[in-house]
Amino acid sequence: METGKLIKELRIKKGMTQEELADKTEVSARTIQRIENGEVDPRSYTLQMIAKALNVDFSLFIDNKTNASQEDHKINNNNWQGFLHLSGLIPLIFPTLIMWYSKKEKTEEMSNHFRAVITMQLCILVISVSGLWIYWKANQPIPFVGGLLVGGLISIMNAINVMHGKSYINPFIKSEETNSK
Numbered sequence: 001m002e003t004g005k006l007i008k009e010l011r012i013k014k015g016m017t018q019e020e021l022a023d024k025t026e027v028s029a030r031t032i033q034r035i036e037n038g039e040v041d042p043r044s045y046t047l048q049m050i051a052k053a054l055n056v057d058f059s060l061f062i063d064n065k066t067n068a069s070q071e072d073h074k075i076n077n078n079n080w081q082g083f084l085h086l087s088g089l090i091p092l093i094f095p096t097l098i099m100w101y102s103k104k105e106k107t108e109e110m111s112n113h114f115r116a117v118i119t120m121q122l123c124i125l126v127i128s129v130s131g132l133w134i135y136w137k138a139n140q141p142i143p144f145v146g147g148l149l150v151g152g153l154i155s156i157m158n159a160i161n162v163m164h165g166k167s168y169i170n171p172f173i174k175s176e177e178t179n180s181k
Helices: 003-013 018-025 029-036 044-054 059-089 094-103 110-138 142-163
Strands: none
Touching: 003 029, 003 044, 003 059, 018 029, 018 044, 029 044, 044 059, 059 094, 059 110, 059 142, 094 110, 110 142
16 A cells, blocks of 8 residues: 555544644645645655654554565566566577576566576477478478467467466476466
């Protein structure tokens, strides 16, 4: 929950108006309104005054900010991991390698996702080469095209799943650690 919404909820539970809270905190009613609407982030001193006026522990607001920051960080990690899975659509390993190298220190579990994408790309490459050989020998393009389509669909589904915080599909690595979140 955002800090402003939490303050509003606590104020209403105490039966206070914004003006009454402003009088007790020496902050303007307009500032209280802007804080509750999420238009501004209150300073530490202001949060201490509000906590005192609402008769709650100041750490309640600090913990709330930390949780919101962690949630934003997790969403960002999921997006980067999703982009990493999308890079599996490109038959070259270099874009995936560059993306992993630039984010490996900044996001959790990036190495697990990297291994899954590289494994998928190598499998698509083997299927493609095998499919080309079959096409050359038997004049049948179905294995080649089918392998590319299945690999591409798995990469897209994995990207969508990871961006939504769900587990990804990796039929080639059976490790429970890499296949669950």
